[in-house]
Amino acid sequence: MLKTFKLGGVHPPDNKISAGNAIEALPIPKSVFVPVAQHIGAPATPVVNRGDEVKAGQLLAKSSSFVSTNIHSPVSGKVKKVDFSADSSGYPRQGFLIEVDGDEWIEGIDRSEDLVKEFTLDGKEIIDKIQEAGIVGLGGATFPTHVKLVPPKGMKAEVLLINGVECEPYLTSDHRLMLEKADEIMVGTQILMKALGVEKAVVGIENNKPDVIQLLTDKTKNYKGISVQALKVKYPQGGEKQLIKAVTGKEVPSGGLPIAVGAVVSNVGTAFAVYEAVQKNKPLIERVVTVTGKGVKKPSNFKVRIGTPTQDLIEAAGGLPEDTGKIISGGPMMGRAVQSTDVPVTKGTSGILLVNNEEAKRGEPITCIRCSRCVSVCPMGLEPYLLKKLSEKQLFERTEEENVMDCIECGSCSYTCPSYLPLLDYIRFGKNKTGQIIRSRKK
Amino acid sequence: MSMTLIYTIATLSVIGTAAAVILYFVAQKFKVQEDPRIDAVEEALPAANCGGCGFAGCRAFAEATVRSDNLAELYCPVGGNETMAGVAEILGLEAVKQDPRVAFIRCNGTCDHRPKTSNFDGASTCAIESSVYSGESDCQYGCLGHGDCYDSCDFDAIDLRANLGVPLIIDDKCVACGACVEACPKDLIELRKKFPKYRKVVVACRNEDKGGVARKACSVACIGCGKCQKECKFDAITIENNLAFIDSDKCKLCRKCPPVCPTNSIQELNFPPRRVKKEEKEECSTA
Numbered sequence: 001m002l003k004t005f006k007l008g009g010v011h012p013p014d015n016k017i018s019a020g021n022a023i024e025a026l027p028i029p030k031s032v033f034v035p036v037a038q039h040i041g042a043p044a045t046p047v048v049n050r051g052d053e054v055k056a057g058q059l060l061a062k063s064s065s066f067v068s069t070n071i072h073s074p075v076s077g078k079v080k081k082v083d084f085s086a087d088s089s090g091y092p093r094q095g096f097l098i099e100v101d102g103d104e105w106i107e108g109i110d111r112s113e114d115l116v117k118e119f120t121l122d123g124k125e126i127i128d129k130i131q132e133a134g135i136v137g138l139g140g141a142t143f144p145t146h147v148k149l150v151p152p153k154g155m156k157a158e159v160l161l162i163n164g165v166e167c168e169p170y171l172t173s174d175h176r177l178m179l180e181k182a183d184e185i186m187v188g189t190q191i192l193m194k195a196l197g198v199e200k201a202v203v204g205i206e207n208n209k210p211d212v213i214q215l216l217t218d219k220t221k222n223y224k225g226i227s228v229q230a231l232k233v234k235y236p237q238g239g240e241k242q243l244i245k246a247v248t249g250k251e252v253p254s255g256g257l258p259i260a261v262g263a264v265v266s267n268v269g270t271a272f273a274v275y276e277a278v279q280k281n282k283p284l285i286e287r288v289v290t291v292t293g294k295g296v297k298k299p300s301n302f303k304v305r306i307g308t309p310t311q312d313l314i315e316a317a318g319g320l321p322e323d324t325g326k327i328i329s330g331g332p333m334m335g336r337a338v339q340s341t342d343v344p345v346t347k348g349t350s351g352i353l354l355v356n357n358e359e360a361k362r363g364e365p366i367t368c369i370r371c372s373r374c375v376s377v378c379p380m381g382l383e384p385y386l387l388k389k390l391s392e393k394q395l396f397e398r399t400e401e402e403n404v405m406d407c408i409e410c411g412s413c414s415y416t417c418p419s420y421l422p423l424l425d426y427i428r429f430g431k432n433k434t435g436q437i438i439r440s441r442k443k
Numbered sequence: 444m445s446m447t448l449i450y451t452i453a454t455l456s457v458i459g460t461a462a463a464v465i466l467y468f469v470a471q472k473f474k475v476q477e478d479p480r481i482d483a484v485e486e487a488l489p490a491a492n493c494g495g496c497g498f499a500g501c502r503a504f505a506e507a508t509v510r511s512d513n514l515a516e517l518y519c520p521v522g523g524n525e526t527m528a529g530v531a532e533i534l535g536l537e538a539v540k541q542d543p544r545v546a547f548i549r550c551n552g553t554c555d556h557r558p559k560t561s562n563f564d565g566a567s568t569c570a571i572e573s574s575v576y577s578g579e580s581d582c583q584y585g586c587l588g589h590g591d592c593y594d595s596c597d598f599d600a601i602d603l604r605a606n607l608g609v610p611l612i613i614d615d616k617c618v619a620c621g622a623c624v625e626a627c628p629k630d631l632i633e634l635r636k637k638f639p640k641y642r643k644v645v646v647a648c649r650n651e652d653k654g655g656v657a658r659k660a661c662s663v664a665c666i667g668c669g670k671c672q673k674e675c676k677f678d679a680i681t682i683e684n685n686l687a688f689i690d691s692d693k694c695k696l697c698r699k700c701p702p703v704c705p706t707n708s709i710q711e712l713n714f715p716p717r718r719v720k721k722e723e724k725e726e727c728s729t730a
Contacts, residue, residue: 086577089575091577091583092583339576422566425565428575429566429575432574
């Protein structure tokens with residue numbers, strides 16, 4: 001039986017135009033820019049200097065606290081600069097500019113495609129290895145995976161959910177990965193189960209990917225404890241809390257973590273990265289990125305080294321279409337427009353979406369007509385129109401009372417608003433400010 | 444008929460009188476003793492209720508002055524020294540004089556100086572744009588032009604100049620309440636010392652990028668070359684993070700620095716025309 005979450009949600013057109021195209025390895029670029037902050041948490045501390053020769057897989061920056069991750073060199077070459085460069089928002093971020101020279105890897109990394117099923121490490125060793133490899137949640141939120149695997153005191157994980165929902169329109173990187181690396185993902189899932197000490201794992205997949213559901217259901221016969229749950233198509237089902245609700249029927253309490261209901265959620269991409277880190281000793285230096293859009297000549301799924309400029313990906317997909325209105329890093333619902341095509345691919349880049357002028361145009365906002373559609377589609381049960389108003393008036397005590405921090409920034413409210421109000425813009429601003437106030441209070 | 448009227452009038456009169464008596468005693472019992480000087484001080488204040496003094500309106504400020512035993516920390520920027528002298532007289536305290544100030548937007552990145560390199564179509568407020576995005580030009584320090592300062596101003600002292608992309612402070616309307624300083628997410632607005640005829644010599648830039656980067660983003664960006672600093676005899680100019688800053692408290696308006704600035708980022712405003720360079724003065728007066 002198909003399951004889904006109960007509250008809210010929208011049905012944007014699917015547009016998975018790159019779903020049929022197999023993952024291709026993108027040629028290594030001439031130079032890469034690797035930011036030190038590609039994850040949620042403290043930026044990593046650089047350990048190499050300008051002028052150093054580095055090999056692929058070598059540590060560039062070391063995790064600076066528990067909620068932080070290591071950054072490894074995705075290529076071999078020379079560190080030309082340790083400098084600031086604009087990220088997708090245009091603000092400068094620290095990182096390494098590496099000039100590529102050949103493709104030498106550090107020793108100990110197994111680069112073969114062979115499947116390695118058996119693993120002997122215990123939970124602690126696995127977590128250490130994941131931390132060492134710099135793995136973060138690859139669904140887009142980039143939360144360090146090792147932190148998730150260590151539940152806070154007094155809480156115990158009961159079930160591991162593997163997120164293969166990919167509810168964002170256009171994106172197909174997870175879809176292709178599941179089709180092509182099904183066994184690896186299964187082994188990765190088992191490794192995560194071992195690390196967490198759980199007996200049960202469920203892979204959640206929306207039923208717009210019947211091929212994957214079929215394939216993975218067949219595979220689960222060989223892997224103990226893993227099952228596949230087909231889900232009705234509804235955005236934002238890939239949201240952690242929505243997925244938990246859909247699969248287990250439990251609701252994560254307001255302000256709580258998924259572990260509060262005994263669940264840990266990992267993306268399929270993360271499961272694959274975990275497999276590579278534990279079985280192949282390979283740190284997270286590559287990821288699958290979808291390059292797509294209606295005008296794109298060759299919508300593709302590329303296996304890309306972290307730090308590759310967006311420009312290279314666009315060129316490999318047939319170049320920038322003439323009437324491109326926006327270049328979006330991520331999907332159309334939650335992604336962010338990038339300011340320039342020099343912006344590098346980071347660990348959280350799941351797709352590059354080129355939208356034409358027509359699609360990119362936002363409607364002219366007019367006044368709220370109190371239709372309450374935003375309330376009915378909000379998957380977190382919030383009142384977006386109210387949060388918008390309060391954020392606009394900068395009443396941050398009120399936004400806190402109205403649980404603005406529970407907003408998952410899925411954009412369903414802005415998507416559905418008939419007055420084209422940029423609800424999420426305001427709410428995100430309110431959430432930022434409220435978060436700052438809450439954090440300063442704790443200090 | 445007439446009896447009904449009489450009864451009604453009589454009943455209401457009795458109720459009214461009784462209520463008046465009760466209210467009189469209640470008012471006596473719960474009488475709030477208030478220093479009459481609060482009212483006097485409030486009367487002397489400009490009643491702008493702008494919050495420029497740091498208190499929630501003129502009444503709150505009046506209460507604070509009455510409570511306090513000196514006026515060192517208390518100053519009404521709208522009323523200025525004259526008002527404060529009046530307040531001091533009422534309270535029998537010594538007024539502390541301050542230089543009057545006027546706001547200035549330290550960005551001259553109008554569209555002809557600072558080309559647009561991208562387009563922002565989200566919620567049109569500076570606070571939101573700056574929280575997600577560095578701005579529509581390559582200068583991440585410059586004015587975003589949505590007018591958060593304009594919205595915050597209670598005195599109509601800001602001309603939005605939407606077509607130019609950078610607002611302008613109307614000097615004679617500005618009361619230096621500081622609302623716009625708070626409102627600007629890019630921290631562009633500074634309260635500078637008010638000179639006669641609103642004359643000022645000021646670096647109209649906040650760009651902390653290195654020279655080349657700054658210049659590429661905006662033709663009138665400060666590149667931190669230090670020429671103005673060498674020229675200044677009064678130590679009024681400091682250079683920090685590739686950006687010059689003229690301290691208005693030290694500046695003597697000698698006008699030695701604007702001509703040496705290679706990017707014209709130092710502005711001299713409201714001066715009579717220079718004698719030697721006749722053509723340039725026309726540009727200045729319109730800028």
